[in-house]
Amino acid sequence: MSTEKYYGRDYWRSLAQRELSHDDAADSWSEFGTGPSAAAPRAGLLNVIGNKPAGDDPEESLSLADIAPDAVSRRRFFSVVGASAAFAGVTTTGCIRKERENILEFGSRPEDMIPGRAMMYASAVQIGATVEGLVVESQDGRPTKIEGNAKHSGSQGATSVWAQASVLDIYDPERTRVPVTSEGGGEPASSDMGSARAALTKLVTAAAASGGEGLGL
Structure with missing residues (x-):
């Protein structure tokens, strides 16, 4: 579309717009059609579009501001929508209340936990930018050995030295090592x-x- 102050018959956005009727062309200034910026065109706009030739006195021409004084531009519209969404995110971030969970010891041994028999659990660990599928061996609720999970699509049963050593993170390095x-x-x-x-x-x-x-x- 031309940047001239008036919308004359010599200016079209496309060939399809050129074929529009006068009524349709009068509404073509609105980016959103019948959306938030679709203010009714002022009286005389149809005559301007149909009869205003190029080269007339600019002072007598009709500007876009005169055509739609209350129109909302696309940039302004999305700025307001984006600011509203950001504000909503800020105000609702602190409204999440997680369920309280307590860590309690066993009052009695679970039925499926037998002393001396290892329990195997499928898990995963993040090493840098990758994730490795693991199978963790647990003795009496304590992880003791890590192996690769052959069914994991990423690691396919392989483990790194970092994954093998991660089991040591749960043990205190200052723990007693001798009686x-x-x-x-x-x-x-x-x-x-x-x-x-x-x-x-x-x-x-x-x-x-x-x-x-x-x-x-």
Whole structure:
């Protein structure tokens, strides 16, 4: 469309627009047709379109602002819609309330958990920009070994060293690695496995003789 101040018969957006009737051409200034900017054309617009030749005095011509003083441009319309959507997102972000969950220990052992028998779980881990399918071996609720999931379409049973080492993230690096004894309420002291085994054997023997009276774990 021309940038001239008036919409004359020498200006068309397309060949199809050229074939429009005067009534249809009068509404063609609106980008949205009967949408938000479709204000009724002012009186005399049809005559201007039909009779205004190119080269007339610009001061006597009819500008687009005169034709549609309240029209909303496409850019303005989408700016308002975008701002409204952004504002709605900001105001509703903090309205999400997640259900409270408590971590509780088992009051009794689940039926499907047998001491010494591993449980296998299908899982996945994100390593950088990729995701690896895993099969996690669990002993008494504690992950102990990671293998690749052969049914995963991405990794197809393979695992990286990072995935293998990820099982160590749940263990405290400062955890006790050797037996610790505390006799007579004194300071805890490190011991060796042989001494700890002998002390436990003595304790268990005494507890068996008394039927477990006085023994607590």
